[in-house]
Amino acid sequence: MPLIKINGIEAEVPAGINIIEAAKQLGIEIPHYCYHPGLKVVASCRMCLVKLEGFPKLVPACQTPVREAPPDRKVDGKYDMVISTNDEVVKDAQESILEFLLLNHPVDCPECDQAGECLLQDYTYRYGKDHSRFEFDKRVPPRKDLGPEVLLVSTRCILCSRCVRFTQEITGTKELFVKNRGARAEIEVYPSQSLDNKLSMCVTDICPVGALVTKDFLFKPRNWRYQKTRTVCPGCSVGCNVQIEWMEEDNRIYRIKPVYNEHVNQWWACDDGRLLYHTYEKLPRLEYPMIRQNGELQRTNWKKAYQTVIEGLKKYKADEIAFIGSGFLTNEENYLLQKLAREAFGSQNVALSDRVVKEDDVVYPKFIIKGEKAPNVQGATDMLKPSVTLADVVAGLQKGTIKAVFWAGGGVTAPLEADHLDALKKAEFLVVMDVAQSPLTELATIVLAGASPYEKEGTFTNYQGRVQRIRQAIMPPLAARADFEILEALLDLMDVAVYLRPKKAFDEIAATVADYQGMSYELLGELGWKKGDPVPEVSEAQQ
Amino acid sequence: MFEKVLTQHINIPESQSIEYYLKHGGYQAFQKVLKSMSPDEVIEEVKASNLRGRGGAGFPTGVKWGFVPKDDSKPHYLLVNADESEPGTFKDRLLINGNPHLVLEGAMIASFAIRSNHSYIYIRGEFVKEARILEKAIQEAYDKGFLGKNILGTGYNLDMAVHRGAGAYICGEETGLIESLEGKRGWPRIKPPFPAIEGYQHSPTIVNNVETLACVPSIIERGASWFKSIGPEQSPGPKLYCLSGHVKRPGVYELPMGTNLKEIIYEDGGGILDDKKLKAVIPGGSSVPILRADEIDVAMDFNSLAAIGTMLGSAGTIVMHEDTCMVDALLNLLHFYRHESCGQCTPCREGTNWAEKILHKIESGHATEKDVELLGEVANHINFRTICPLGDAAAMPIQSFLKKFGDEFRAHVGVGHCPLNSRL
Numbered sequence: 001m002p003l004i005k006i007n008g009i010e011a012e013v014p015a016g017i018n019i020i021e022a023a024k025q026l027g028i029e030i031p032h033y034c035y036h037p038g039l040k041v042v043a044s045c046r047m048c049l050v051k052l053e054g055f056p057k058l059v060p061a062c063q064t065p066v067r068e069a070p071p072d073r074k075v076d077g078k079y080d081m082v083i084s085t086n087d088e089v090v091k092d093a094q095e096s097i098l099e100f101l102l103l104n105h106p107v108d109c110p111e112c113d114q115a116g117e118c119l120l121q122d123y124t125y126r127y128g129k130d131h132s133r134f135e136f137d138k139r140v141p142p143r144k145d146l147g148p149e150v151l152l153v154s155t156r157c158i159l160c161s162r163c164v165r166f167t168q169e170i171t172g173t174k175e176l177f178v179k180n181r182g183a184r185a186e187i188e189v190y191p192s193q194s195l196d197n198k199l200s201m202c203v204t205d206i207c208p209v210g211a212l213v214t215k216d217f218l219f220k221p222r223n224w225r226y227q228k229t230r231t232v233c234p235g236c237s238v239g240c241n242v243q244i245e246w247m248e249e250d251n252r253i254y255r256i257k258p259v260y261n262e263h264v265n266q267w268w269a270c271d272d273g274r275l276l277y278h279t280y281e282k283l284p285r286l287e288y289p290m291i292r293q294n295g296e297l298q299r300t301n302w303k304k305a306y307q308t309v310i311e312g313l314k315k316y317k318a319d320e321i322a323f324i325g326s327g328f329l330t331n332e333e334n335y336l337l338q339k340l341a342r343e344a345f346g347s348q349n350v351a352l353s354d355r356v357v358k359e360d361d362v363v364y365p366k367f368i369i370k371g372e373k374a375p376n377v378q379g380a381t382d383m384l385k386p387s388v389t390l391a392d393v394v395a396g397l398q399k400g401t402i403k404a405v406f407w408a409g410g411g412v413t414a415p416l417e418a419d420h421l422d423a424l425k426k427a428e429f430l431v432v433m434d435v436a437q438s439p440l441t442e443l444a445t446i447v448l449a450g451a452s453p454y455e456k457e458g459t460f461t462n463y464q465g466r467v468q469r470i471r472q473a474i475m476p477p478l479a480a481r482a483d484f485e486i487l488e489a490l491l492d493l494m495d496v497a498v499y500l501r502p503k504k505a506f507d508e509i510a511a512t513v514a515d516y517q518g519m520s521y522e523l524l525g526e527l528g529w530k531k532g533d534p535v536p537e538v539s540e541a542q543q
Numbered sequence: 544m545f546e547k548v549l550t551q552h553i554n555i556p557e558s559q560s561i562e563y564y565l566k567h568g569g570y571q572a573f574q575k576v577l578k579s580m581s582p583d584e585v586i587e588e589v590k591a592s593n594l595r596g597r598g599g600a601g602f603p604t605g606v607k608w609g610f611v612p613k614d615d616s617k618p619h620y621l622l623v624n625a626d627e628s629e630p631g632t633f634k635d636r637l638l639i640n641g642n643p644h645l646v647l648e649g650a651m652i653a654s655f656a657i658r659s660n661h662s663y664i665y666i667r668g669e670f671v672k673e674a675r676i677l678e679k680a681i682q683e684a685y686d687k688g689f690l691g692k693n694i695l696g697t698g699y700n701l702d703m704a705v706h707r708g709a710g711a712y713i714c715g716e717e718t719g720l721i722e723s724l725e726g727k728r729g730w731p732r733i734k735p736p737f738p739a740i741e742g743y744q745h746s747p748t749i750v751n752n753v754e755t756l757a758c759v760p761s762i763i764e765r766g767a768s769w770f771k772s773i774g775p776e777q778s779p780g781p782k783l784y785c786l787s788g789h790v791k792r793p794g795v796y797e798l799p800m801g802t803n804l805k806e807i808i809y810e811d812g813g814g815i816l817d818d819k820k821l822k823a824v825i826p827g828g829s830s831v832p833i834l835r836a837d838e839i840d841v842a843m844d845f846n847s848l849a850a851i852g853t854m855l856g857s858a859g860t861i862v863m864h865e866d867t868c869m870v871d872a873l874l875n876l877l878h879f880y881r882h883e884s885c886g887q888c889t890p891c892r893e894g895t896n897w898a899e900k901i902l903h904k905i906e907s908g909h910a911t912e913k914d915v916e917l918l919g920e921v922a923n924h925i926n927f928r929t930i931c932p933l934g935d936a937a938a939m940p941i942q943s944f945l946k947k948f949g950d951e952f953r954a955h956v957g958v959g960h961c962p963l964n965s966r967l
Binding site: 041093100 | 711713728733881882883884885886887888889890891892893894895896897900917924927928929930
């Protein structure tokens with residue numbers, strides 16, 4: 001590996017990576033705007049200029065790869081490259097680029113949603129001047145409504161062209177371009193087009209300043225006021241790594257942003273996934289356990305609900321009871337559900353609900369959005385090892401061979417078809433554990449109020465077989481509980497096992513389920529572990 | 544006595560036609576190349592001639608051709624840069640007008656040398672008439688069998704076409720030209736890769752200036768040593784000097800490379816307009832550092848001008864007499880560079896815009912000493928920090944005007960108007 005020296009620090013770094021990445025490995029920040037590791041290098045912002053020994057001009061660090069020097073060209077006889085990022089010339093360049101970028105910038109930080117996570121702010125503090133020498137009228141290009149989710153505040157734009165390259169390279173949809181020349185240049189959407197691809201909000205993530213903003217986050221509270229929870233998006237079976245930004249005081253989600261995971265979503269996430277929290281917010285959520293009395297569902301307490309479930313199910317023979325798992329429940333929950341079926345009640349009627357919204361996959365040049373709109377169908381299959389299908393259960397209900405059903409929902413499922421509802425009407429005893437009121441809860445004998453995927457812990461297994469941790473952001477509403485807790489309590493009452501935490505259930509999964517052997521929360525780390533892969537090295541997640 | 548090579552037929556009305564060109568020895572060099580030389584021999588001959596690019600940078604043409612890979616499977620492209628738009632420069636236009644087939648023949652030989660079967664002439668959008676002339680000349684060359692399939696029975700194929708630019712100075716920069724030719728915005732590319740390895744359509748590409756290519760047929764015909772005997776050996780050959788500004792006889796003059804600037808102005812140009820005193824000369828097109836009147840006793844070639852801190856550039860020689868306001872002159876140039884900055888990289892996009900505003904303030908007499916200093920600082924912050932040379936091209940005049948005529952800038956401070964009463 002080439003031996004380089006940056007600011008006097010020596011290190012061997014892999015050939016081929018650029019100087020920005022090399023410096024990062026040494027803990028040295030090289031400020032940059034147009035460079036993004038997921039996009040083509042254009043070296044146009046000139047913020048990353050550094051001094052490279054032997055070169056007459058400053059070189060852009062993003063454009064300059066680390067390489068081996070021939071033996072006679074080594075600096076001081078041993079270094080392949082000697083770089084300075086804090087030489088006076090470099091500092092002068094950094095300060096001047098920031099001065100240039102701020103000439104026409106409105107410095108409207110007090111009303112800008114990007115404030116606090118803005119590279120123009122951050123770098124100006126670190127490398128810039130504290131005053132402007134520009135005394136002329138500033139340019140005021142118009143605000144633009146680029147598409148259904150994204151606004152462009154052109155005055156704040158520094159023309160790094162990341163957004164344009166994103167639509168060229170990642171989605172291939174090419175809605176954006178640069179209009180006009182020189183200082184009049186502006187980002188623009190092509191006439192009669194709209195920035196309406198399914199990943200459109202990603203341009204606001206990669207915009208280093210506050211020029212591109214999402215309509216969803218417009219004028220919401222400052223980003224530093226949020227709690228931030230890293231988890232997995234429940235929108236489809238891709239399992240994008242996301243950060244949920246939420247507030248403790250009102251228990252609400254304010255924004256969901258992608259988090260880098262090289263194996264799953266890189267830097268991206270789809271608009272549907274980011275905005276899915278609104279769907280959950282609008283659901284008529286179940287807030288208490290309920291028992292049907294005199295034909296009406298009545299609010300009850302958990303102790304009574306648990307007892308009623310157990311007493312109710314105990315009245316039936318093992319093969320008269322069916323348990324329906326779900327692709328919205330975590331691995332731990334599905335595992336406990338089948339354990340409740342097989343070990344507590346001796347029933348082999350374990351099925352996986354196929355009530356999952358199915359669309360076509362959306363395939364972009366560098367991203368795929370799965371049409372299977374549930375996060376854990378793969379994991380549910382692994383955990384439940386379904387011995388029957390939902391159709392078998394429906395048939396059993398119609399024939400009268402199945403009389404009691406324990407139904408788990410857990411998320412935004414596809415609506416039940418009429419023949420399902422007809423069959424479920426015939427159930428003598430129907431337990432529904434779900435997040436929202438539905439035609440199904442109307443039929444239920446007992447309703448157990450569960451938690452949404454944003455409200456609980458556990459693991460999901462994505463369509464590739466990658467097992468990833470999900471973490472609780474907000475609390476379930478009122479008395480609703482994580483489905484894990486519900487299932488755990490039932491198993492406890494049946495004297496089968498005590499788990500307390502999903503982690504303990506996962507340890508048991510790791511010991512008993514074939515493809516999950518050897519896994520643990522620690523080893524899943526931030527990036528997850530794909531079934532069948534060698535033990536991953538646990539490392540800090542790259543941001 | 545110097546014998547004109549490029550412009551000897553220029554003022555003859557029928558000189559545009561292929562018949563006239565053939566009658567005066569046209570396409571002999573191309574036939575010689577096709578029938579008796581290998582591409583490498585052509586490259587070696589041009590290398591030996593020390594021909595240096597006439598577009599402005601002065602890069603040795605043969606060396607450039609030699610960078611093209613010899614055994615790859617990609618198509619190669621020869622692009623003729625006829626996007627002449629540097630203020631003060633008007634030589635390529637004359638060549639296209641007066642001797643289009645000479646340009647075509649040079650392009651054909653260059654194409655053969657770099658093993659290219661496709662050549663495009665990228666011509667400045669405003670040159671409508673010249674584009675038609677070239678299109679007609681290309682058609683004539685096809686008709687006579689100098690272009691097309693199996694040229695003159697030698698098995699060599701070459702197609703040539705004219706592509707008109709859309710009015711951007713930056714498309715004269717070779718990678719901006721390539722982007723534009725590909726149908727994109729004319730934003731210069733970062734290098735490496737250099738066009739000779741990866742240019743038009745990701746394939747090896749050579750971009751040559753019109754005048755450079757016009758020199759090639761005579762090198763082939765008369766030999767490298769003949770060419771080298773004209774002017775200084777390190778940058779030899781006939782050269783077109785574009786003389787404009789305050790001279791009695793402005794125009795394009797074909798003279799040996801290395802002709803003295805003073806001689807060009809006073810003998811060929813007939814001296815200063817109205818017999819006024821000379822104040823300054825921009826020797827090589829608007830982007831090169833300016834010379835004071837006492838600095839013009841210099842040979843007009845790449846090395847001699849570099850030695851006194853300026854450049855031959857495109858040899859666009861702009862003469863200014865004593866009545867010229869240097870602030871106004873610089874403001875004029877900066878207006879151009881601000882308008883033509885492509886907007887891709889920060890220092891040029893923002894810096895040219897800012898510098899023009901400051902200059903405007905100085906010229907109107909409302910500036911302070913600080914503004915004059917600031918102007919110099921802005922130029923220093925642009926220079927050498929951009930992707931393409933347009934940034935430098937805007938910064939160098941500012942730096943040199945301030946260095947050589949700084950007093951005049953300071954004389955504008957606080958006066959409330961231009962002391963020379965020029966434009967504002």
